[in-house]
Amino acid sequence: MKQSSTPTDTPASGGNSLNILIPYLRPYRRQMVLALLALVITAATMLSLGKGVQLLIDDGLASGSETALTYALMVFLGLVLLLGVGSFCRFYLVSWIGERVVADLRQAVFAHLLSLSPSFFEDNSPSEIQSRITADTTLLQSVIGSSLSIALRNSLMLFGGVLFLLIMHFKLTLILLACVPFVIVPVLFFGRRVRRLSRDSQDEVANVGRYLSQALRHIKVVQAFSHEQHDIQRFSDTVERAFDVSVKRIQQRSWLTLMVILLSMSGIGVMLWFGGKDVISGAISAGDLASFLFYSVIVAGSLAAISEVMGELQRAAGAAERIMELLSARSAVVNGSLPFSLKNIQAIPQGDALIQFDHVEFRYPTRPDYAALKNLTFSIKQGEMVALVGPSGAGKSTLFELLLRFYDPQQGQITLAGTHIRESSLTDLRSCFALVPQETVLFDQTVYDNLGYANRLAPHHVVQQAAEQANAHAFITELDQGYETRLGEDGVRLSGGQRQRIAIARAILKNAPILLLDEATSALDAQSESKVQTALEPLMKGKTTLVIAHRLATVLNADRIIVMDQGEIIAQGTHNELLVSCTLYKRLADLQFRYQETVTS
Numbered sequence: 088m089k090q091s092s093t094p095t096d097t098p099a100s101g102g103n104s105l106n107i108l109i110p111y112l113r114p115y116r117r118q119m120v121l122a123l124l125a126l127v128i129t130a131a132t133m134l135s136l137g138k139g140v141q142l143l144i145d146d147g148l149a150s151g152s153e154t155a156l157t158y159a160l161m162v163f164l165g166l167v168l169l170l171g172v173g174s175f176c177r178f179y180l181v182s183w184i185g186e187r188v189v190a191d192l193r194q195a196v197f198a199h200l201l202s203l204s205p206s207f208f209e210d211n212s213p214s215e216i217q218s219r220i221t222a223d224t225t226l227l228q229s230v231i232g233s234s235l236s237i238a239l240r241n242s243l244m245l246f247g248g249v250l251f252l253l254i255m256h257f258k259l260t261l262i263l264l265a266c267v268p269f270v271i272v273p274v275l276f277f278g279r280r281v282r283r284l285s286r287d288s289q290d291e292v293a294n295v296g297r298y299l300s301q302a303l304r305h306i307k308v309v310q311a312f313s314h315e316q317h318d319i320q321r322f323s324d325t326v327e328r329a330f331d332v333s334v335k336r337i338q339q340r341s342w343l344t345l346m347v348i349l350l351s352m353s354g355i356g357v358m359l360w361f362g363g364k365d366v367i368s369g370a371i372s373a374g375d376l377a378s379f380l381f382y383s384v385i386v387a388g389s390l391a392a393i394s395e396v397m398g399e400l401q402r403a404a405g406a407a408e409r410i411m412e413l414l415s416a417r418s419a420v421v422n423g424s425l426p427f428s429l430k431n432i433q434a435i436p437q438g439d440a441l442i443q444f445d446h447v448e449f450r451y452p453t454r455p456d457y458a459a460l461k462n463l464t465f466s467i468k469q470g471e472m473v474a475l476v477g478p479s480g481a482g483k484s485t486l487f488e489l490l491l492r493f494y495d496p497q498q499g500q501i502t503l504a505g506t507h508i509r510e511s512s513l514t515d516l517r518s519c520f521a522l523v524p525q526e527t528v529l530f531d532q533t534v535y536d537n538l539g540y541a542n543r544l545a546p547h548h549v550v551q552q553a554a555e556q557a558n559a560h561a562f563i564t565e566l567d568q569g570y571e572t573r574l575g576e577d578g579v580r581l582s583g584g585q586r587q588r589i590a591i592a593r594a595i596l597k598n599a600p601i602l603l604l605d606e607a608t609s610a611l612d613a614q615s616e617s618k619v620q621t622a623l624e625p626l627m628k629g630k631t632t633l634v635i636a637h638r639l640a641t642v643l644n645a646d647r648i649i650v651m652d653q654g655e656i657i658a659q660g661t662h663n664e665l666l667v668s669c670t671l672y673k674r675l676a677d678l679q680f681r682y683q684e685t686v687t688s
């Protein structure tokens with residue numbers, strides 16, 4: 088993930104550990120204690136089973152007494168039952184804790200991400216963040232939900248197993264322990280290679296996924312340019328690369344399996360040879376040797392399990408670190424502490440300055456060398472309707488972004504009803520504005536849900552009224568399920584003009600005192616535009632409106648027009664005044680008229 092260049096919005100690094108999980112585990116102390124108890128019981132029972140085997144052979148079989156055999160079997164079955172019930176509890180509790188902690192973590196990360204300013208997401212790609220929230224937390228879940236408990240259980244068994252072995256037969260144990268490095272070294276060697284290659288292969292699989300989702304999301308572009316064959320070829324290349332890496336991983340893994348089987352079984356063979364000699368000479372019983380073998384297998388198994396999950400734990404520590412970076416990222420826009428209410432706005436008399444820009448200079452964090460707004464000073468009066476015009480890239484939309492505090496200017500200040508917007512609470516500030524953005528954003532939810540975005544408490548009939556005012560009701564009722572129709576990802580089931588009318592209905596529903604319209608009617612045909620315009624007019628009455636407009640209908644209605652170019656205000660006035668005083672405006676107006684004439688003729 089690319090790191091932000093600004094000190095804020097920058098994820099903290101370091102802290103290579105799973106410590107991040109501690110606060111999330113703390114609320115589930117009771118479950119953890121129970122899980123630990125189950126874990127100790129199962130490990131101890133497993134270890135006792137070896138003694139059960141010895142009992143079964145020496146007391147049951149060798150003694151020739153049927154009662155002793157039955158008794159030995161009962162003890163064995165008792166231990167098996169305890170092991171079964173203990174394992175059930177351990178598995179349930181440990182998996183539950185894993186799932187619970189990850190659910191809490193995902194919610195915490197999402198809530199935190201929503202509090203970060205947009206500049207964070209310009210520096211850190213949302214698809215990368217998405218993979219952190221899904222893949223990394225899934226890895227953590229598997230670690231908490233199994234690997235940790237496997238590591239702990241096997242450590243207990245390893246420790247207990249070696250202890251039993253030493254007590255039972257010192258010499259045989261030394262032979263066994265001498266074999267351990269021969270198994271561990273190749274396991275570590277090949278294990279490390281396998282781990283590196285697994286990471287490479289995960290990256291390749293991620294590339295496959297990225298390519299796939301891009302091609303499918305933009306299927307119309309792919310087909311319109313008859314790009315299918317080229318894309319199929321490129322996709323095949325990506326898939327083949329992923330396959331090649333996987334084959335390398337599989338080769339290493341196969342070698343690892345071969346080595347482990349050969350070495351561990353040879354070790355056990357050697358031990359059996361020595362042990363067999365002792366049984367023949369009568370130094371130990373057959374039961375002793377059998378239970379010794381049992382513990383050897385347990386020790387070997389535990390070692391193998393621990394070495395396997397160590398890799399998982401390392402990967403999980405990496406995942407935890409990446410999630411911690413997200414959680415520790417600080418927003419570049421700091422929430423102010425001053426409460427701000429609509430009353431503050433209403434208290435400003437008509438005609439007095441409501442919004443004031445004072446020597447504002449702003450550079451986007453990703454383009455620190457380029458001033459998107461330069462030394463901007465102007466005010467907007469209560470109830471005024473101001474149109475912002477200017478060529479593309481002049482800084483009109485940026486002005487809205489500063490008002491909504493998606494970014495803070497590097498110099499100068501902005502006040503709303505006499506309060507510095509940096510000092511007021513973000514939620515309070517944003518509740519004063521209703522925005523119709525340049526590109527309408529719709530979610531894959533129902534029409535009701537999409538409209539209700541502006542006001543979650545609005546009853547259905549109020550939502551419908553807003554849609555009617557925005558000239559959207561008619562097309563909504565023609566949809567399959569009317570207001571209950573799902574709009575598809577990014578609202579793909581609607582035309583551009585329809586999407587814009589939904590956006591306008593949202594703004595109407597929000598009923599905020601200040602309207603920010605960013606080329607609100609640009610995607611509408613002439614008939615719809617005039618209907619929306621008629622709907623907007625009563626809405627704008629008594630409200631302060633800032634409208635970025637390329638269309639003359641809007642500009643002509645404005646109380647004042649501000650002409651911007653290259654981040655600066657170059658002229659202000661009415662349409663007629665500007666036609667005379669501002670060459671840029673005259674040129675823009677001429678172009679529009681000529682365009683309109685062409686369209687209408």
Ligand SMILES: Nc1ncnc2c1ncn2[C@@H]1O[C@H](COP(=O)(O)OP(=O)(O)OP(=O)(O)O)[C@@H](O)[C@H]1O
Nearest residue numbers: 209451453454459478479480481482483484485486
């Ligand atoms: N998120 C961003 N990061 C970096 N630069 C940006 C960003 N958004 C806009 N800019 C740049 O800031 C300048 C002003 O952009 P802005 O969107 O405010 O222009 P505009 O007047 O609204 O243009 P248009 O009429 O085409 O929408 C442009 O040069 C643009 O490239």
